Amino acid sequence: MTDLIRDDLESSDERLPRxxxxxxxxxxxxxxxxxxxxxxxNASGRLSAETRAKILRIAREIEYRPNVLAQxxxxxxxxxxxxxxxxxxxxxxFPIVEALERRLFDQGIAVFMCNxxxxxxxxxxxxxxxxxxxxxxxxxxARRADRREPIEPAAxxxxxxxxxxxxxxxxxxxxxxxxxxxxxxxxxxxxxxxxRRIAHITGPERFEAVRLREAGYRAALAEAGLAARPxxxxxxxxxxxxxxxxxxxxxxxxxxxxxxxxxxxDQIARGALDALREMGRATPADVAVVGFDNWEVMxxxxxxxxxxxxxxxxxxxREAGVCLLDMMAGRVITGVRRLPCSLVVRDSCGAGQHxxxx
Amino acid sequence: MTDLIRDDLESSDERLPRxxxxxxxxxxxxxxxxxxxxxxxNASGRLSAETRAKILRIAREIEYRPNVLAQxxxxxxxxxxxxxxxxxxxxxxFPIVEALERRLFDQGIAVFMCNxxxxxxxxxxxxxxxxxxxxxxxxxxARRADRREPIEPAAxxxxxxxxxxxxxxxxxxxxxxxxxxxxxxxxxxxxxxxxRRIAHITGPERFEAVRLREAGYRAALAEAGLAARPxxxxxxxxxxxxxxxxxxxxxxxxxxxxxxxxxxxDQIARGALDALREMGRATPADVAVVGFDNWEVMxxxxxxxxxxxxxxxxxxxREAGVCLLDMMAGRVITGVRRLPCSLVVRDSCGAGQHxxxx
Numbered sequence: 001m002t003d004l005i006r007d008d009l010e011s012s013d014e015r016l017p018r019x020x021x022x023x024x025x026x027x028x029x030x031x032x033x034x035x036x037x038x039x040x041x042n043a044s045g046r047l048s049a050e051t052r053a054k055i056l057r058i059a060r061e062i063e064y065r066p067n068v069l070a071q072x073x074x075x076x077x078x079x080x081x082x083x084x085x086x087x088x089x090x091x092x093x094f095p096i097v098e099a100l101e102r103r104l105f106d107q108g109i110a111v112f113m114c115n116x117x118x119x120x121x122x123x124x125x126x127x128x129x130x131x132x133x134x135x136x137x138x139x140x141x142a143r144r145a146d147r148r149e150p151i152e153p154a155a156x157x158x159x160x161x162x163x164x165x166x167x168x169x170x171x172x173x174x175x176x177x178x179x180x181x182x183x184x185x186x187x188x189x190x191x192x193x194x195x196r197r198i199a200h201i202t203g204p205e206r207f208e209a210v211r212l213r214e215a216g217y218r219a220a221l222a223e224a225g226l227a228a229r230p231x232x233x234x235x236x237x238x239x240x241x242x243x244x245x246x247x248x249x250x251x252x253x254x255x256x257x258x259x260x261x262x263x264x265x266d267q268i269a270r271g272a273l274d275a276l277r278e279m280g281r282a283t284p285a286d287v288a289v290v291g292f293d294n295w296e297v298m299x300x301x302x303x304x305x306x307x308x309x310x311x312x313x314x315x316x317x318r319e320a321g322v323c324l325l326d327m328m329a330g331r332v333i334t335g336v337r338r339l340p341c342s343l344v345v346r347d348s349c350g351a352g353q354h355x356x357x358x
Numbered sequence: 359m360t361d362l363i364r365d366d367l368e369s370s371d372e373r374l375p376r377x378x379x380x381x382x383x384x385x386x387x388x389x390x391x392x393x394x395x396x397x398x399x400n401a402s403g404r405l406s407a408e409t410r411a412k413i414l415r416i417a418r419e420i421e422y423r424p425n426v427l428a429q430x431x432x433x434x435x436x437x438x439x440x441x442x443x444x445x446x447x448x449x450x451x452f453p454i455v456e457a458l459e460r461r462l463f464d465q466g467i468a469v470f471m472c473n474x475x476x477x478x479x480x481x482x483x484x485x486x487x488x489x490x491x492x493x494x495x496x497x498x499x500a501r502r503a504d505r506r507e508p509i510e511p512a513a514x515x516x517x518x519x520x521x522x523x524x525x526x527x528x529x530x531x532x533x534x535x536x537x538x539x540x541x542x543x544x545x546x547x548x549x550x551x552x553x554r555r556i557a558h559i560t561g562p563e564r565f566e567a568v569r570l571r572e573a574g575y576r577a578a579l580a581e582a583g584l585a586a587r588p589x590x591x592x593x594x595x596x597x598x599x600x601x602x603x604x605x606x607x608x609x610x611x612x613x614x615x616x617x618x619x620x621x622x623x624d625q626i627a628r629g630a631l632d633a634l635r636e637m638g639r640a641t642p643a644d645v646a647v648v649g650f651d652n653w654e655v656m657x658x659x660x661x662x663x664x665x666x667x668x669x670x671x672x673x674x675x676r677e678a679g680v681c682l683l684d685m686m687a688g689r690v691i692t693g694v695r696r697l698p699c700s701l702v703v704r705d706s707c708g709a710g711q712h713x714x715x716x
Contacts, residue, residue: 049407080491083471090448090456094448098448098475101473105472105487108487113455115459117456129466130468133438240658274632301597301598301599301625
């Protein structure tokens with residue numbers, strides 16, 4: 001029992017600025033010993049029904065959550081976790097959630113799915129519902145890997161992980177794809193294939209992912225002894241139409257044109273490929289093209305099939321599952337972790353490898 | 359109490375061929391009255407802890423589920439339902455699940471999400487886990503609106519709904535989009551715009567959706583006094599490449615060519631549009647094109663923006679929520695229900711309306 005209590009206090013010291021409710025609080029308010037409170041809360045041992053009821057009522061009133069105390073005790077767990085998504089479309093969220101659910105299911109843990117679609121009131125009600133179900137942990141995902149406000153229950157000792165989503169809180173754990181590294185992979189690959197003028201057509205700069213991918217683009221250019229010329233970096237929109245427009249502008253006005261395009265997503269790359277073809281420029285012979293996301297429907301539909309950076313969303317989901325299990329077992333994990341992307345080579349980059357996908 | 363028992367027996371007569379465990383079974387085996395069994399099972403009334411424990415143990419042993427008895431009694435519900443998906447990609451499932459989750463959340467019901475990805479063993483384990491959580495209902499979805507084996511717990515009185523999925527069981531409730539009606543909408547629209555030779559390029563005939571859409575296509579042609587000429591119906595694949603190939607074949611060999619294409623999905627339509635443009639045929643002036651699915655990324659990326667049939671998956675999800683709540687309240691709903699599709703008109707059909715989407 002003493003060990004359990006020490007464990008509780010240690011983890012509160014580490015993570016809980018305002019202090020969570022401990023079994024000590026419950027015992028004091030109920031006027032019983034800690035041992036008696038523990039029996040009631042763990043539904044074990046001999047105890048009168050009245051005492052048990054009183055202790056449970058007080059624990060409820062002060063919002064005591066047994067997983068703060070006994071995260072390593074299987075029997076006090078609800079064996080459920082919540083996934084709160086703000087991605088109403090699901091393209092990025094779904095592979096993450098699927099891999100996470102699979103990982104947790106293997107441990108006998110069921111997953112509550114909630115969609116708040118960026119409605120703060122709805123999100124609040126979802127969290128209340130999940131806490132009412134006494135979830136053992138919470139995973140928060142978002143539409144794009146962008147910043148958001150931290151979830152309040154994190155302050156009460158409930159393990160919370162942000163996946164594909166970021167909060168400004170030193171005590172939070174955020175799992176994200178390594179956008180900068182992914183961009184560098186693409187540009188390094190193009191440079192290694194002998195491309196000397198690599199332009200970057202990408203999405204809106206308000207996205208952190210856009211800024212990180214630009215940084216990776218410039219870093220890999222520098223590594224290869226290259227540099228972006230004025231106008232070669234083109235932030236804009238996440239659409240095919242923007243890919244077409246940017247290519248028309250890049251390739252129609254000037255004599256010295258890029259011999260490669262690194263695009264911020266696959267839709268931009270797809271639009272770029274269409275525009276290049278319609279302007280009579282061959283891909284990859286004249287212009288190599290690499291996309292980002294490795295979105296099956298886009299890379300398969302592209303002509304030629306598109307080489308693209310894969311964010312490994314399933315690995316992100318699996319890692320979230322592993323971290324959540326660790327946190328539920330009492331481990332404290334904080335910080336921003338960026339997981340590596342990979343490059344899936346098809347025909348559009350001119351590496352000479354042919355795709356197995358088309 | 360008598361009313362409750364009658365209700366129980368009635369619903370078992372209606373739905374449960376081999377008979378579920380009733381409160382009568384529990385009472386008999388525990389050697390107590392039905393009133394006493396009810397107190398224990400509903401956690402109400404005065405009862406010794408030993409008797410309560412014995413009754414609950416017996417109920418567990420014989421797999422008695424209180425929602426069979428007391429579906430209309432709020433307090434015996436777990437206020438959770440399960441959603442079992444076999445759609446590993448999520449494009450069709452996600453909008454359904456999202457709308458369903460939203461509908462149930464408004465009633466204070468939380469949703470367990472499970473993904474079996476077509477693995478029967480995994481599905482079985484998921485169902486066991488859900489039953490262990492004492493869910494009040496189960497919704498089963500699939501990748502494509504195709505037939506599957508019924509889920510076993512339906513035989514035990516748990517409300518089960520199949521959405522975008524179909525089983526051969528008169529007692530099951532299946533909610534599906536009206537594929538035939540959706541196809542007829544598209545073809546009727548093209549005929550009303552004066553198109554006289556409407557070809558149909560579509561997916562593999564092993565899909566029920568393909569056969570139903572073909573039926574709708576032929577029915578609407580007949581309504582308009584038209585008929586498909588030989589070779590105008592082209593089943594094949596769900597891909598852009600197939601759309602391109604079919605168009606090349608349809609338009610390169612013959613003099614008399616179609617003036618409209620109804621495509622079985624948006625990817626086929628997108629490929630068809632690309633091939634038409636590259637063959638110098640104008641859309642919609644020479645050839646009107648209509649797709650199916652109204653998949654945002656496809657219809658927006660298409661040039662011109664694609665008119666497409668929308669399966670109203672969110673309405674399907676909402677309806678599933680409404681039906682599940684009704685079934686949880688004791689109503690018996692069975693049969694195959696097909697919900698209407700709608701046609702979203704953009705530029706590719708030549709109706710002269712411009713899209714607000716591009």
